[in-house]
Amino acid sequence: MQYKNYLCRKRARFDGISGQVNIPYGTALICQDGFLMHQNKPLCGITSQNAYDFFSQNDDGMGRERGDLVGRILSKLQKRDAGYQARWNKVWEDSRCQKYKRPEHEDHWIWNFDFYNGPVEDLRYIAALIGA
Incomplete structure (x- = not known):
């Protein structure tokens, strides 16, 4: 199943695909082509440890x-x-x-x-x- 909507479950500070990120708790993100996106930039792969550590699926x-x-x-x-x-x-x-x-x-x-x-x-x- 491909989920589309995610939330930041705790402040996310890490080096992402597009550079350093600092995303506040509760920020909405989307999944596009297997990557979590924030402000139209890819952050990390949906199955990466960063995705597991900081983001939660929110389609429901x-x-x-x-x-x-x-x-x-x-x-x-x-x-x-x-x-x-x-x-x-x-x-x-x-x-x-x-x-x-x-x-x-x-x-x-x-x-x-x-x-x-x-x-x-x-x-x-x-x-x-x-x-x-």
């Missing part, structure tokens, strides 16, 4: 919540406290989470494109699963 009008959930999930899973391994075990064991794991990494979890653009209901489920 749920971009702000999607971005918030993705951020909370990632933050909770990165927290190295006593519950770190237990949270990751829940993700690894959950069949609903499995569709969001990149299959080419058998022994390491890397979220795929579908996670960053996932249905808000699935992201709410994952957040609740790990207590995010």
Whole structure:
């Protein structure tokens, strides 16, 4: 599926395809030919780490919540406290989470494109699963 509308889910500061960018939270962007565009200039590829780190799909009008959930999930899973391994075990064991794991990494979890653009209901489920 090709999404067209995106929101900046947190301030984006990075070297983009067209140079240095500084995009405020909540800024609307579009996807064109596989690239996120801002002010008619390409920023990054839609499947790039910059796209995953800063932008959320908004075709359904749920971009702000999607971005918030993705951020909370990632933050909770990165927290190295006593519950770190237990949270990751829940993700690894959950069949609903499995569709969001990149299959080419058998022994390491890397979220795929579908996670960053996932249905808000699935992201709410994952957040609740790990207590995010």
